[in-house]
Amino acid sequence: MSALIFLDHADGHIKKNSLEAACYGVKLAEQSGTTAEGIVLGTLSEDVAALGNYGLKKIHYFKYEALNNFDSQVFTSIIAEAAQRINAGVIIFTNNFNGKAIAPRLSVKLKAGLVSGAVTLPVTTNGFVVKKSVFSGKAFANVAINTVIKIITLNANAFKITKSEGTAEVIEPTITVPEQKVKVTAAEKLTGEVQLSEAEIVVSGGRGMKGPENWGIITDLSHALGAATACSRPVADSGWRPHHEHVGQTGLTIAPNLYIAIGISGAIQHLAGVNRSKVIVVINKDPEAPFFKAADYGIVGDAFEVVPKITAAVKKLKGIA
C-alpha cells in the first residue's frame, strides 16, 4: 500500500506546496514501511527524475500537452486509474486550488475517505487519524478515516521540504486522454513576484496605509525580506490592491512562517485568514488595535516612520546595499 502524491505544476515547474506534499507522503510511507510515488499530469520543463531528491521512488508522468488544460473530471479518472494500478493506500494533494477540485471527486471515485487541510502527519497507532484545521483556524479537529484507501490534502507551509540525493524512476504511461468538457480559454498570471500561497514571509498592509500611493514602503520591506505582499479586505475592495492579495475570511487563507501586518486593525474576519501564521508582527499606531492580542511582536507607532527603518535594518542585516 504505497503513497501516491499528486504533483501540481505551473509554468513547467512543480509547485512548492506540492513538494511539501511529496515530503509529507515520503515521511508517511517511511512510517508504514512502504514507498512514495508521484504523479504528474501535463508537461514539465524540469528534470523529472530529479524529483527523487525529495524521496519519491517513481514518477508516473502523464506527459500530454492536453493535460496542461485542467479539468477535474479527467484528472480524477487518470489519477484513480493510476492509484488502483499501483495499489496506493494513501493519496496526497496539497490543499490548493487544483487539490480542492480533484480530491473530493477522487474520494467518491475510489470510495476513499478524505480529510482536507491536514496540518501534521496522521497518527496510525489506533486507526488512521488526521489533524486538520477547522473553524477558520480557531481550532483543530482529529478526524479518523475509516476506509481502506485514504486521501489527504495538506495545508500549505504545514510540512518542511527536505532534500537529499536521489533519482526517481520515471514512467511515462501511454493513454488516450479522455475528452475534456472544461476548456481553459484564458489564464492571467502574475510573474516575477513571490506567490502569496507559497510565501514563507508575508508583508501585509491595511487601511492604515491611507492609500495605494503609499504602498512603496510595504513593497520595499517585502523585497528586502524576499516576502510576498498581501492586504486586508477594505484595501482590496477599495481597489488599492488586486483581489488576489486579499487575505482573510473571504480571501486567501495563509500560514507563513512570518506575517507582518502594517496598519491592519485585526478584525476577526482578517484573523481567520492568517491566524495559523507561525510568527505574527503587528505595526499599528492604535495601541488598542485588536490585532495586538493575536500578535507575537508589535510596535505601537506610525508605520510611515517605523517601516522604512525596519527595511533599512533588514537590509543591513542581510548585507543588501
Add this chain to the structure above:
Amino acid sequence: MKILVCISKTPDTTAKIAFTDNNTKFAEAGMQFILNPYDEWYALVRAIELKEADPSVSLHLISVGGADMEPIIRKALALGGDEAFRVNSTSTDPYFIASQVAAIAKQNNYDLIFTGKETIDYNGSSIGGMIAEMLDLPYISLATKFTLNGTTAVVNREMEGGEETDEVPLPLVVSCQKGVAEQRIPNMRGIMSARTKPLKVTESVAADTFTSVISFELPPPKGGVKLVSADTPEELVRLLHEEAKAF
C-alpha cells in the same frame, strides 16, 4: 433552466469556539448560527441574479441538517428561491452529505448546482466536487465570476497568483467565492413570502460514512505580544532574526 443551491449553517464568524464532552463535541449551547457566508453571499445571490435575468429559471435550495436548520433555510428563501429541501440528518461526513444532495439532484435534473467555497466551520471545500463526481458532471471550484452564454458557462476560477477562464457546457457544479456576486440584505417582501414557500423535508437515503471526528483541540494560547518601542525598530528586526528565527 433549473438551479440548485446547497446551503448550510455555521457558527457566526465572530463566535468564540468551545468544545464539550471531553473535547469530542462542538459546544452549540448559546451559539449564534448563521447561513454559511459563502453559500449566502456568493452561491445563492448569483443564482438569484440568474433567475432575475430569466424568470423561467426555477431555483431550489437544499440543506442537509436537523430541524434547527429551518430558520436558516427561511432566511435563505427570504433572499430568493422558489422552494427548499431539507434532508433530515445531522451527519458531518462530507461523503454522506454529498450523497444526500446527489440523490435529490438525480430526481430533478438540474442544469446548475452551486455551492459556497467551503463552510466556515469544517473548512472542507469537499461537497461540490463530491456531488459532481456522483452525478458525473464537470466541476469548477473556487469560481470568482460566473456568466452564461446560452448553454455554456463561462467561469473564472482562482489559481495561485492569478485566474483562469473556463468554458464548460451545462450541466455542471460550481463552488463560489468572492467576486461571483455581492452580499444582499433580504427585504420585507422577501421575508414575508419566504414563510409560505414550500420547504420539503425528507429522510436521508442510505449512504456510507467515510470519516468521523474523534476530537477537537484549541490551538495553544499565544504567549502575549512582545512590544518594541517605535524609537528602536531595528530591535524588532534583531528579535525576529535571533529569537523567533523567522527569517
